[in-house]
């Protein structure tokens with residue numbers, strides 16, 4: 001044991017590997033339990049037994065004492081402060097750190113990475129992105145030498161559960177209530193359903209994949225609150241299923257990072273991921289496509305990823321983060337879209353819609369027309385029909401302009417709806 005434990009390097013001292021634990025809630029308590037259960041096995045292959053030497057909560061422990069008595073700190077408090085301050089202090093004291101904190105990493109990642117580099121310590125955060133799915137390790141280690149072109153992720157289990165329920169016929173409010181009843185959604189689910197939680201995770205993944213300093217505020221995101229059950233119903237007829245998808249991709253001249261609901265064809269590896277699960281597809285010319293899926297949350301599942309990070313530090317398996325690269329973030333990217341129009345049921349309407357779309361440079365890939373909608377306030381005098389189509393890729397700005405023109409036509413009975421479609425199938 002070193003004479004000055006506060007300055008001891010993570011792997012330089014013999015004897016137990018001392019872990020300081022910040023936060024003892026859902027994940028922290030599960031982590032402490034798992035570590036105790038697995039300590040002997042870890043010692044067997046690694047030569048050192050991890051032990052928790054100090055715990056800090058709101059009512060228990062002192063940060064200075066936990067820090068002084070640890071080789072490594074695990075931060076499972078959440079939020080930005082005091083978690084940021086604690087992690088910076090630990091790294092400045094030469095300690096390796098592990099965190100599951102997506103808010104912190106997506107908002108202050110560069111500051112944390114810079115301090116880790118400066119002090120030559122490891123900052124591990126597998127559980128911050130997709131819970132137990134080891135996508136951080138895949139990008140940082142297995143694919144470290146592989147240029148990544150694109151990542152698509154279902155990185156929020158709550159919204160994936162809600163969309164799975166909606167696909168089975170529930171409406172949005174029923175599906176959300178069920179997610180809350182089963183403990184998948186928080187009492188305040190706004191970060192999940194607005195797409196903000198997924199945006200934080202995609203910012204972290206984009207930083208890993210492309211080396212560019214992407215922060216949460218750089219990620220454009222849309223949530224699932226506006227989706228309607230009939231969109232899922234019609235899309236099914238076109239062979240499409242709906243997911244909340246995070247995308248981080250290299251495009252000519254820069255990168256694009258965004259989160260939005262998207263339709264997938266059934267051949268896409270993410271289309272079959274249903275319920276409260278996470279999945280990530282990584283695409284690269286060298287490897288074509290790798291998909292991993294599994295539980296994205298839950299105390300024991302997340303704790304398993306955290307303990308994996310601790311073992312990775314103990315075995316010297318990770319490096320301090322690389323310095324950032326400058327890559328422009330692109331705003332206006334091309335997508336294919338699903339369009340849903342409610343129009344008056346009268347002759348010539350379809351031809352008029354097609355003409356407007358052609359004038360706007362929109363080309364239709366597939367199309368269905370379905371019966372009469374229930375009359376609403378705007379359609380009290382004439383029944384409506386629904387025109388549902390998938391259009392070939394075009395820039396989002398051009399799509400917005402086409403929607404504006406369509407909305408002004410006198411036979412269009414409600415705001416046209418557009419949802420992106422991801423076309424790759426990998427079959």
Ligand SMILES: NC(=O)c1ccc[n+]([C@@H]2O[C@H](COP(=O)([O-])OP(=O)(O)OC[C@H]3O[C@@H](n4cnc5c(N)ncnc54)[C@H](OP(=O)(O)O)[C@@H]3O)[C@@H](O)[C@H]2O)c1
Pocket residue numbers: 022023024025026027028056057058059060075076077078079081082100101102103127128131296297298299302
């Ligand atoms: N829950 C999941 O399934 C999951 C999945 C992936 C990632 N994560 C991430 O894991 C982290 C922890 O989440 P959690 O669900 O375990 O949270 P939690 O149940 O709310 O636990 C938070 C813990 O931090 C302690 N804490 C809060 N503020 C503190 C402060 N100012 N000083 C010291 N301790 C403080 C709390 O103390 P008290 O015990 O005194 O209240 C509690 O022990 C978060 O970053 C979260 O995003 C969670």
